[in-house]
Amino acid sequence: MRLALALTALLATPAMAEMTAEERATLRDEVRAYLLENPEVIVEAMNELQARQDAEAAEHDIALLAANREAVVNDGVSWVGGNPAGDITVVEFMDYRCGYCRKAHAEINELIGSDGNIRYVLKELPILGEDSLLASQFAIAVQQLHGPDAYKQAHDALMTLQAEITLETLTNLASDLDLDPAPIMARMQGDEVRAVIQANHALATTMEVNGTPTFVVGDTLLRGYVPLDGMRQIVADERAG
DSSP, rough: HHHHHHHHHHOOHHHHHTTTTTHHHHHHHHHHHHHHTTHHHHHHHHHHHHHHHHHHHHHHHHHHHHHHHHHHHHSSSSSEETTTOOEEEEEEEEEETTTHHHHHHHHHHHHHHHSEEEEEEEEEESSSOOOHHHHHHHHHHHHHHHHHHHHHHHHHHHOOOSSSSOOHHHHHHHHHOOOHHHHHHHHTTTTHHHHHHHHHHHHHHHHHSSSSSSEEEEEEESSSSOHHHHHHHHHHHHHHH
């Protein structure tokens, strides 16, 4: 498909419109023959097209971040961990049922812990069904009732939970965390919790975040899982400017 688009752009020039049908057919035959004899040109052209598209996407993401930075990095509601006074902020949009979020979980904890100078923000973005929603409602209710430390414990437990996420499972989890389940279960369906999730979904729509995990590292928007070494390099690049 991209090859067809590239060839169409190549042939759809103003000069082509001034040619006769015979001249256009001859030019097309010559172009086709040249490309068949030099197929590496096609690869070069497609690589250049991809590079331009990547650059345009990066510029677009920078503009999105600039326009919405405060809501992304400092909404006053989302959990903040790591070093609150760190020199760089890492934001993660996550879902507890997302396999790549789970894969990234231990690696992000390692990144934050080993670096020591990263401010880490978690954005609850349940997009994978009712189980995801229940888990986020539980975590947010825990934060609102018991504070950031209890939230982090709940978050870590949900990220490593092997059981199906149900109200019964969450009730048991609250007890395991030495928290009274009843107030948490009651608050999960309340307006305060709903407002956080709705705000995160609205921000995700504005930021064109369509999947999890999505990370913001300084001025870089990462749409998808990045291994630990890659994250460390991105952090280093952001610090270097």
